[in-house]
Amino acid sequence: MAPAVTSLTEASNGHETEVASIKRVAGSAAFSSVPSEYTYTKNPNEQGDANDPEHSIPTIDFALLTSGSPDQRVKVIEELGRACEEWGFFQVTNHGVPESLMKSMIDACHRFFDLPEEEKKEFQTKKLLDPIRCGTSANVAIEKFRLWRDFLKVIAHPEFNSLYKPAGYSEVSLEFSKKTREVATEILKGISESLGLEADYIAKAMNWDRGLQILAANYYPACPQPDKAIGLPPHTDHGLVTLLIQNEMGGLEVKHKDQWVLVNAAPGAFIVNIGDQMQILTNDKYKSIWHRAVVNNKATRISIAVPHGPSLDTPALPIPELLKREGQAPKYVGMTYEKFMELQAGPAAYVKPCLDYLRI
């Protein structure tokens, strides 16, 4: 039988504050079932058929985008625009970032999560924009149920931050963040062009040179009852574009045509999705798609999501040239990226999707 809920909390100076990491919870022999505060029920009617070929995300060949012939580039940009409009999710292949670097990054994060709990404590801060932050679930102070995941978030741009442990993390994360940002920059150019704008339009409007980049690692240990828990519940990402890599375990699902579809990416590919700031810029043409992470009962899954956004002081607004061309009125008021992120991390996000607070 699962122990009482309170066994997961520890008294600290008389306050019930700390929640044990999911690594510790899952590693405890006492748990052969999901403790009640982690219980999450999915709607079976929304589960897409994994074998349906309709249900695989589009693929964008990065090499053709950056060094193809002019004709090839035009074609890939068209495909990119279609992927953003119809899916909001796609995989990027032939991007030139070595698979060995991706594996080393995942490995470095795994070694971080494997550090003794005591050694991770110094990074357990509460403030959203602290340069380095680790923890469990999402926001244990306000959430209604807990997530089957631990996280580590490190801001890599505009200032590069890093951890001094585990050994090697710093070097590998510097290289990985730079290379990933280069890919994101090219994707952003392609997206600008797919909208009929100059390649650097969005980068300039969003102060990309000071833009935020976060290395957000997720640790999802094997779960005894995967159908009764969730790694990350349905959400949209706050930025412009997120690039994601994962170890050999899948678990990312995207909502496509009202069904949850498991993302099957090619080994070494980046999984890319559109974020809320892009949806605002394009006045809903390119949607920030709902996605979630499910857990499994076989092995630990690690994913590293790398959201790229505007600079913190930049408010995204529907692009005037697009509004004019489409004869549309703007659907959103502006809010700085920093305020938007705070909104998304706070209780308001449990009431309605954050974009709805900005909708005119």
Ligand SMILES: O=C(O)CCC(=O)C(=O)O
């Ligand atoms: O683990 C995953 O596949 C999803 C991660 C994610 O959506 C996020 O960190 O925002």
Ligand SMILES: [Fe+2]
């Ligand atoms: Fe996400």
